Each structure stands twice: as structure tokens, then as C-alpha cells.
Amino acid sequence: MTASTEVKPVATETGAFRRWLYRMSQKYVHWFFIAPALIAVLVVAIYPIVYSTGLSFFRVTFDSRERPFVLFENFAWVLNDTDYRVAFGNTLLYVFVTVSGAFILGFGVALLLRRITVGRNWLRLVLLLPLTIAPIVVGLTWNWMLDPLFGLINWILTGLGLPPQTWLASTSTARIAVMLVDIWQWYPLIFLIMDAGLSGLPRAPYESARLEGASEWTIFRRITLPLLRPVILVALLLRTVDAFRTFDLVRVMTDGGPAYTTETLSLYLYRTAFNFNKLSRAGAGSMIMLLVIGVISAIMFRYLYRDVERH
Amino acid sequence: MAISLRQRLSAYVIMGILLLFILIPLVAGALTAFKPQIIWVSSPPVWVFQPTLENFEFVFIQRQNLLHLRNSLIIASGSVAIALILGVPAAYALARFRFRGSKGLLQWLISLRMIPPIVVALPFYVLFQTFDLRGTHFGLILAYLTFLIPLVIWMMRGYFVEIPSAMEESAMVEGYSRLQALRKVVLPVVTPGIIATALLNFIFAWNEYFLALILGGRDTSTLPVAAATYVGRARVEWGNLFAVNLIIMLPVIILTIILRRQLVKGLALGLVE
Amino acid sequence: MKVVLQDLVKQYPSSSSIAVNHVNLTIENGELAVFLGPSGCGKTTTMRIIAGLETPDSGHVFIGERDVTDLASKDRRVAMVFQNFSMYPSMTVYENIAFPLQVLKLSKDEIDRQVKEAAGLVGVGHLLQRSSRQVSGGEAQRVALARSMVRRPEVFLMDEPLSSLDAKLRIQMRTEIKRLHQETGTTIVFVTHDQEEAMSLGDKIVVMDHGNVQQVGTPQEVFFNPRNVFVANFVGTPTMNMFDGTVKPNGGGLCVDLAGIELKLPERFPGASTGMPVKWGVRPESVKLVDDGQPGDVPGTIELIEALGSRQQVFVRAADKLFSAMIDALHPVRVGENVHLRFDHRGTHLFNAQTGLSLAEPH
Numbered sequence: 045m046t047a048s049t050e051v052k053p054v055a056t057e058t059g060a061f062r063r064w065l066y067r068m069s070q071k072y073v074h075w076f077f078i079a080p081a082l083i084a085v086l087v088v089a090i091y092p093i094v095y096s097t098g099l100s101f102f103r104v105t106f107d108s109r110e111r112p113f114v115l116f117e118n119f120a121w122v123l124n125d126t127d128y129r130v131a132f133g134n135t136l137l138y139v140f141v142t143v144s145g146a147f148i149l150g151f152g153v154a155l156l157l158r159r160i161t162v163g164r165n166w167l168r169l170v171l172l173l174p175l176t177i178a179p180i181v182v183g184l185t186w187n188w189m190l191d192p193l194f195g196l197i198n199w200i201l202t203g204l205g206l207p208p209q210t211w212l213a214s215t216s217t218a219r220i221a222v223m224l225v226d227i228w229q230w231y232p233l234i235f236l237i238m239d240a241g242l243s244g245l246p247r248a249p250y251e252s253a254r255l256e257g258a259s260e261w262t263i264f265r266r267i268t269l270p271l272l273r274p275v276i277l278v279a280l281l282l283r284t285v286d287a288f289r290t291f292d293l294v295r296v297m298t299d300g301g302p303a304y305t306t307e308t309l310s311l312y313l314y315r316t317a318f319n320f321n322k323l324s325r326a327g328a329g330s331m332i333m334l335l336v337i338g339v340i341s342a343i344m345f346r347y348l349y350r351d352v353e354r355h
Numbered sequence: 356m357a358i359s360l361r362q363r364l365s366a367y368v369i370m371g372i373l374l375l376f377i378l379i380p381l382v383a384g385a386l387t388a389f390k391p392q393i394i395w396v397s398s399p400p401v402w403v404f405q406p407t408l409e410n411f412e413f414v415f416i417q418r419q420n421l422l423h424l425r426n427s428l429i430i431a432s433g434s435v436a437i438a439l440i441l442g443v444p445a446a447y448a449l450a451r452f453r454f455r456g457s458k459g460l461l462q463w464l465i466s467l468r469m470i471p472p473i474v475v476a477l478p479f480y481v482l483f484q485t486f487d488l489r490g491t492h493f494g495l496i497l498a499y500l501t502f503l504i505p506l507v508i509w510m511m512r513g514y515f516v517e518i519p520s521a522m523e524e525s526a527m528v529e530g531y532s533r534l535q536a537l538r539k540v541v542l543p544v545v546t547p548g549i550i551a552t553a554l555l556n557f558i559f560a561w562n563e564y565f566l567a568l569i570l571g572g573r574d575t576s577t578l579p580v581a582a583a584t585y586v587g588r589a590r591v592e593w594g595n596l597f598a599v600n601l602i603i604m605l606p607v608i609i610l611t612i613i614l615r616r617q618l619v620k621g622l623a624l625g626l627v628e
Numbered sequence: 629m630k631v632v633l634q635d636l637v638k639q640y641p642s643s644s645s646i647a648v649n650h651v652n653l654t655i656e657n658g659e660l661a662v663f664l665g666p667s668g669c670g671k672t673t674t675m676r677i678i679a680g681l682e683t684p685d686s687g688h689v690f691i692g693e694r695d696v697t698d699l700a701s702k703d704r705r706v707a708m709v710f711q712n713f714s715m716y717p718s719m720t721v722y723e724n725i726a727f728p729l730q731v732l733k734l735s736k737d738e739i740d741r742q743v744k745e746a747a748g749l750v751g752v753g754h755l756l757q758r759s760s761r762q763v764s765g766g767e768a769q770r771v772a773l774a775r776s777m778v779r780r781p782e783v784f785l786m787d788e789p790l791s792s793l794d795a796k797l798r799i800q801m802r803t804e805i806k807r808l809h810q811e812t813g814t815t816i817v818f819v820t821h822d823q824e825e826a827m828s829l830g831d832k833i834v835v836m837d838h839g840n841v842q843q844v845g846t847p848q849e850v851f852f853n854p855r856n857v858f859v860a861n862f863v864g865t866p867t868m869n870m871f872d873g874t875v876k877p878n879g880g881g882l883c884v885d886l887a888g889i890e891l892k893l894p895e896r897f898p899g900a901s902t903g904m905p906v907k908w909g910v911r912p913e914s915v916k917l918v919d920d921g922q923p924g925d926v927p928g929t930i931e932l933i934e935a936l937g938s939r940q941q942v943f944v945r946a947a948d949k950l951f952s953a954m955i956d957a958l959h960p961v962r963v964g965e966n967v968h969l970r971f972d973h974r975g976t977h978l979f980n981a982q983t984g985l986s987l988a989e990p991h
């Protein structure tokens with residue numbers, strides 16, 4: 045019963061170099077897998093960010109020979125620009141309304157689907173459709189639907205005895221029309237996530253709550269919502285980040301009009317760079333936008349990870 | 356769960372209204388693609404008519420949208436293929452190995468998804484001028500990778516986490532190298548996940564408009580960019596536009612129907628994980 | 629093949645404690661060695677180091693005369709059965725068993741012959757065309773066993789291969805592993821946290837805790853002569869009765885004072901000396917209940933009785949301590965009854981309270 049060994053290390057079959065190589069390959073094997081993606085990301089993501097950051101400290105146009113260093117001039121200009129501020133305000137409103145709208149609709153539909161027993165899989169597929177359609181196609185299709193002269197929506201309205209509307213041309217309705225279409229397009233993302241989240245819920249807490257005679261609303265508030273918190277946060281985070289950079293839909297529906305009521309940050313920055321040839325101002329504007337998105341998502345991430353760790 | 360008949364009935368009714376809201380614009384649009392020019396627009400709407408293919412003929416032959424279809428196919432499948440080749444191994448490593456900074460690296464990679472496209476568009480625009488990449492398929496593929504690689508890593512990691520590491524380790528003890536083990540035993544298991552990931556990434560690249568508009572040259576512009584050209588200042592060629600729209604929508608919808616199982620499961624895993 | 633572990637140390641980068649702490653061990657050729665210990669004690673890590681799935685921070689692994697420390701898993705000629713994985717889901721039973729042979733570039737016929745032989749040996753010959761979803765947990769575990777056999781490895785490594793099976797199947801599979809060992813004569817390293825499984829399987833038992841080897845010995849040795857308090861407590865169900873005490877002189881010899889009970893110490897504990905703080909222990913199987921006490925017996929009252937089939941466990945309060953005794957189920961007892969405890973001296977143990985080491989003469 046010896047705990048120690050009487051065998052002496054014999055001459056090894058492999059050479060010292062090969063042994064070293066083996067050790068290294070074991071220790072750093074993960075980099076072998078990660079490096080290609082990491083290098084690619086450095087080129088296609090980090091380089092552009094660094095470039096844009098740099099851009100915003102110089103005065104640059106597409107045809108400029110000289111590119112003087114101007115420190116915060118571009119930032120100051122952008123922040124003082126009324127149009128930028130209007131676009132920023134519009135974007136915040138847009139994000140708030142469309143994310144809440146998509147969340148309520150998406151979550152609602154996911155809950156509703158639980159009550160339906162016939163053809164659930166096909167229903168799920170149809171409910172997902174808007175998500176798979178190009179935003180530009182969605183925008184153009186709704187332009188046609190909302191047309192004041194021949195659009196289906198006005199035809200239905202007049203059929204119901206209501207006055208027809210110039211949806212996208214009037215300052216009072218353009219905003220809400222575009223936001224509704226955005227919700228139409230993106231609620232499936234929330235629906236999908238919440239549907240998966242609901243399917244993954246444990247049974248036991250519900251059964252015991254029902255035995256104790258809790259009402260459906262109490263069960264929803266006390267059991268479903270807390271259990272789904274991490275999932276809800278993921279859904280909101282994803283949608284918020286995407287909503288901030290909306291371009292396609294607004295571009296084809298109103299292109300920012302009428303009277304700037306639907307101008308979003310992406311549209312503004314696009315115009316500044318490519319129509320007005322102010323590259324570095326667009327750079328500064330996009331840095332500020334990136335910063336705001338970063339802060340908002342960092343806060344949401346924090347909540348999320350606190351949750352995930354607790355569960 | 357005990358649901359009363361009334362509750363159940365109202366669920367079906369609400370769902371029915373919702374389906375109308377989703378399907379009417381899509382069906383009405385699709386129908387217009389087959390309408391002759393005189394009834395492209397009409398009030399009240401015309402539902403019954405003699406369908407014609409003249410719109411498709413026009414967009415494919417007069418306007419050469421076949422070329423744009425080809426561009427879209429090359430760019431979307433090219434960028435998805437490259438994103439998978441680069442992203443899947445990284446997702447595997449981030450799911451399997453815990454090393455210093457692995458958690459931070461994962462969060463950082465995923466957060467790249469948040470970059471506003473305009474941040475990428477400006478430098479790429481300048482870069483493409485310098486390297487003469489404007490008007491090449493490769494340029495746009497490169498730009499799409501910015502958004503596709505993080506998405507691939509995010510989704511695929513969810514799949515790899517689900518697979519016990521003992522699976523490839525068992526093969527490694529049985530005489531295979533790690534790469535062989537991955538190819539022979541792990542790959543067949545994650546294939547549904549790869550399909551779902553590929554589809555979602557394809558949808559993104561196929562539908563993308565903003566970067567394609569800025570970075571695509573005359574000969575490489577994609578279908579969404581081509582669609583927008585039917586919208587004039589004064590007049591919209593609705594029938595032609597909906598013909599192109601249909602061509603944009605159809606492949607994605609067909610793929611989604613074929614791959615719906617993998618897609619729903621893949622999204623659920625990738626997103627919630 | 630003989631397996632030698634020489635001063636193995638492993639700490640996971642993300643963990644503050646040491647998973648394997650200076651482990652030295654020799655497993656003889658043809659032996660069935662069982663690693664036994666509570667969960668998290670480093671059994672799996674040690675086994676993964678032997679398999680080459682984990683690289684030790686220092687130390688060496690020998691298989692036969694080969695130093696395999698820096699050799700890839702695939703070249704070590706070992707086979708491993710995993711705790712939570714049995715079949716490659718993308719393959720049929722046949723393909724699973726053939727998988728390790730495919731890399732060897734054998735002819736189709738040869739592969740076919742060996743697959744069928746191995747499948748027959750573990751009793752899955754009739755399932756060869758089934759997919760992984762069409763077999764039960766026990767059958768899948770047999771497939772894993774067959775897959776590990778076909779390469780004729782020099783060492784079998786089995787990491788809790790039976791822990792996911794239900795009790796009956798577990799015992800059945802245990803017998804089959806024993807049979808496999810007898811038929812092939814190959815060295816087997818078997819990991820378990822179930823000490824009954826360890827006792828029934830092992831030629832040699834390696835008791836581990838906190839990354840340290842606590843004792844190496846035959847099942848009898850670790851049961852009857854535990855080297856320290858940890859082994860004494862961990863091995864054997866129900867657990868040993870153990871109380872703190874002090875050694876005192878008694879007549880010509882020594883006795884142990886357990887605060888209220890004084891027990892004469894047999895000659896077997898040469899390590900004990902007067903005044904030493906000790907832990908005294910006795911297995912429940914070595915406690916007898918007698919009605920009329922003689923000198924040396926301890927009077928007490930029955931507090932609780934648990935029936936266990938052919939045996940019953942009786943808890944007796946004596947001098948404010950609770951003793952458990954394992955006795956025949958037919959022995960009539962009832963709660964509240966006054967009895968005397970009589971200890972079989974061969975079943976008593978004495979440990980140094982400070983070091984935890986046994987004071988019995990070494991074997």
C-alpha cells in the first residue's frame with residue numbers, strides 16, 4: 045500500500061520541442077479558433093470606429109485636400125445644430141414609442157398564442173412574416189396602402205363613413221403612421237423571444253399558485269413576469285439598439301418630412317455626410333449617437349447580467 | 356389551464372384580425388405585381404383581374420433587374436458563408452473554453468451588433484475609394500461582415516453550450532484530433548443551428564438597404580436599391596415596384612417556410628441563451 | 629498496463645482551490661482501481677489528466693513505461709466512458725461502436741467483425757441499427773462501453789458511468805463491468821462517489837478529498853483500517869459513530885474518556901498516549917444491544933428505530949451521546965427501552981484529534 049511511486053521517469057518518446065509544442069497548443073487552443081474572427085472584426089468593426097472617431101476631430105469633406113485638426117469644433121457644431129437636436133429628439137421618441145409598441149404587441153401575441161390550439165406552428169410562421177421582409181419593401185408597401193387617393197386604408201375609412209387622411213404628408217399623422225408601420229415590422233422579434241421564453245417556463249410554480257386559488261392576473265404579475273425578466277430585458281435591449289439606427293423605413297416612407305417631424309439621427313447623418321459633404325460633422329454626430337446607444341445598452345446589460353447571475 | 360369557451364373564442368377572433376393586418380398588405384401588394392398598368396392604382400381597389408407577367412418582363416428585361424438579383428445573391432450568400440466560416444469556430448471556443456477575459460471578449464463581440472451602420476459607412480466609403488473597392492461585390496461583403504460576425508457568434512454559441520463537451524472529448528480519446536472530432540461528431544449535431552443562423556444572416560444581408568445604397572456601385576447595387584428606383588419624385592411605377600418587391604420577399608419567405616423548425620428553435624436558443 | 633501518477637498538481641485558472649494536489653499513485657497492470665470521494669474532490673480532474681484531456685500544472689503520468697504527460701489523448705491508447713455522455717447522437721449504435729475503429733484504417737470486414745463481437749459482449753447485438761434516440765439510457769451506456777472496448781485500450785477510464793442509471797440497472801451494469809475486467813484483464817480506473825459501488829467493484833480503492841489522496845487500499849483495508857478520520861467517516865453506511873475524548877491511564881493499560889463514558893482501550897493502538905485528545909469511533913455494525921450489562925457495557929435508552937429490510941438501525945442515547953447500532957431486524961426492540969451497548973473491540977477506531985490520523989498499528 046504505497047502512496048509514492050518507485051518508477052523513475054524513463055527517457056521520453058517525444059522530444060523536448062514537441063512536448064513544448066503540445067503544451068502550448070493545449071494552453072492556447074482557444075485562440076486558434078477565435079483569432080480568425082477576431083482579426084476580421086478588428087478590420088471591419090474596430091477600424092471603422094477608430095476612423096470615425098478620428099474623423100470627428102478634423103475638418104474633412106470628400107474632396108478636401110487639407111484636413112486641419114479642429115478638436116471639438118465638429119461636436120460643438122453638431123450639438124448646436126437645431127436639426128441635429130430635432131433629429132435626436134425625434135429618434136428618442138421614435139425609439140420609445142416603437143419599442144414599447146412592439147413589446148406590448150409582441151408579448152400580447154405570444155400570450156394569446158398560448159390559448160390557441162389549432163395550427164399553432166403555421167400561425168407562428170405567419171406572425172413572423174413581417175420580420176423577414178426587407179424594411180424597404182415594408183415601407184413601400186405601406187406607402188401604397190396609405191396613399192390618400194387610392195390606398196386601401198382610406199378606402200376602408202371612407203367605407204366606415206370616416207374622412208380620408210393624407211397620412212404621410214400631414215405633420216399630425218406622419219409620425220404616428222411611420223411608427224405604426226415600424227411596430228408592424230418588428231413586433232415579431234419580441235413575439236419570437238417571448239414565445240420562446242414562455243415555452244421554457246417551469247410548470248410547478250403555476251400549479252401550486254392555482255391550488256392556492258390565485259387569480260390569473262396575480263399569477264401573471266407574481267410568477268410569469270419575474271421569471272421572464274431576463275428574457276424581457278434581452279428582447280428590449282435588442283429592439284432598442286436596432287430602433288436607434290432606423291433608416292430604411294423612414295427613408296422610403298417620408299424621408300424625414302413633413303417639416304422634419306420624422307427626421308431620425310440616421311437620416312440626418314446620412315444627409316450631412318452624403319448630401320452636404322460634411323464628413324467630419326457626420327462623424328462627430330455618429331460618435332455621440334454611438335455613445336448614447338452604448339450607455340443605454342450598458343445599463344440594460346447591467347440589469348440583465350445581475351438578473352442572470354441571480355437566477 | 357382551464358380557459359372558458361368565451362376566452363378561447365376571443366383569442367381566435369383577435370388572432371384573426373391580426374392575421375388580416377399582416378396578410379392584407381402583403382397579398383394586395385403581391386397582386387399588384389400581376390396587374391396591368393391601367394389598374395396599378397385604382398379606387399375602389401380591383402381584386403379580380405386577368406393576371407399578366409408584363410411587369411416582371413419589364414423589370415427583368417428593360418431594367419435589367421436580373422443583374423441586381425444576381426448581385427444580391429452573390430453578396431448575401433458570400434457574406435453569410437464568410438461570416439459562418441469565421442464565426443462558428445469562435446462561437447465554439449467561446450462556448451467551450453474558459454480563459455482569462457473570455458466573458459469580456461464575448462460581451463464585447465456581441466455588443467458590436469449595436470454599431471450604427473452610419474459609423475461603418477463613412478470609413479468604408481473613404482476606404483473603398485482608396486482601394487478601388489467601390490463597385491465590387493467584395494466591398495459590400497466586407498461591410499456586411501461587421502454585423503454578421505457578431506450575430507453568428509451570438510447564435511452559434513447558444514448551440515455549442517447545449518452540447519456536452521464530453522462528445523468531442525470522447526472522440527479525442529478514441530483516436531481523433533480535436534478538429535476531426537469537431538467535424539465528425541459535433542458538426543452533424545449543430546447543423547440545424549448552422550442552418551438557422553445562416554438563414555437569419557441571409558435575411559439580414561438580403562434585405563439590407565442602407566449600406567448597399569452608400570457602398571454599392573452602379574454594377575453591384577442590390578435588389579432593395581433597385582426597388583427604390585421605381586419611386587420617382589412625381590410618379591411611382593407601382594406594378595413594377597411590387598414585381599421587384601415580390602422577388603425580394605419570395606426567396607426569404609420560401610426559405611423560412613422550409614426551415615421554420617430550425618429557425619424558431621435556433622432563434623429561441625441564440626437569443627435567449 | 630500499469631498506470632503511475634507522479635506528483636500531479638492541477639489548479640483550474642478560474643478556481644481558487646487546487647483540484648488535484650500532489651497526487652502520487654501506482655495502479656498495477658490488470659488492476660481495477662476505484663477513485664472514491666465526495667463530489668468536487670478531484671476525481672474527474674485526475675482521470676482527465678490520465679486521459680490527456682487536461683494538462684497538469686506539474687507532475688507526470690506514466691502508462692506502462694511511457695511518459696504520456698505531453699502526449700495527445702488520441703495517442704495514449706486509453707478509453708474513456710463519460711459521466712454525462714454515452715452515444716454520438718448523429719450515429720446509429722453500429723456506427724458508434726465502429727467509430728474508434730475507423731481511424732485505424734481497418735478493412736470493412738474486420739471492423740464489422742469487431743463491432744459485432746463488442747456489441748455481443750455487452751448485450752446490444754440486437755440493437756445495432758437503432759439510432760441514439762431509440763435506445764434506453766442503460767443501453768446507451770452499454771454502447772459506450774462497447775465503443776471503449778473495440779480499440780483494445782491499455783487502460784479503461786470510467787467516470788461515474790453508472791450514476792445516471794436507476795438502482796437496479798446500476799447493479800446489473802456493475803456486474804458486467806466486473807465481468808469485462810475479468811475477461812479482458814485490462815487495467816481499469818473507475819470513478820465514483822458511491823462507496824458501495826466502490827466496495828463491490830474495486831481491487832484497490834483510492835479515497836480522495838480536496839484534491840488529496842487520503843488512503844489507498846483494498847476495500848477491506850479502507851473499511852476496517854481507515855487511515856484517518858475522513859476515510860473513517862466517508863466509507864461505510866450508515867456512518868461510523870465518532871466522539872471526542874481523551875486518553876487516560878487505566879490499571880496497567882489505557883482507556884479513553886468520552887465525557888461520561890470510559891472505555892478500556894485494546895492493545896491495538898500503540899500510537900495512543902496518556903493525555904492525548906482523540907476521536908474514538910465504532911461502526912454501527914460493531915455495536916450490540918444486550919439486555920443485562922456486564923462491566924464495560926454502556927447503559928442507554930432507545931430513541932429511534934429505522935427498519936432497513938433484513939436489518940434495523942437503532943439509535944441509543946447514552947451519556948448524552950447518540951449511538952447508532954445496526955442489528956438484525958428480528959431482534960425485538962422498542963423505543964424507550966433501556967438497553968446496554970456492547971462494542972466489538974475489533975470494530976473500534978482511535979484517531980489523533982489534532983492530525984486526524986489513525987492511532988492503530990499500521991498494516
Ligand SMILES: Nc1ncnc2c1ncn2[C@@H]1O[C@H](COP(=O)(O)OP(=O)(O)O)[C@@H](O)[C@H]1O
Pocket residue numbers: 640641642643645646647665666667668669670671672673674
Ligand atoms: N473546468 C473547470 N473549471 C474550473 N474549476 C473546475 C473545473 N472542473 C472542475 N473544477 C473544480 O475542480 C474541483 C475538482 O473537480 P472534479 O475533478 O470535477 O471533482 P469530482 O469529479 O471529484 O466531483 C472542484 O472544486 C471543481 O469545482
Ligand SMILES: [Mg+2]
Pocket residue numbers: 668671672711
Ligand atoms: Mg466528477
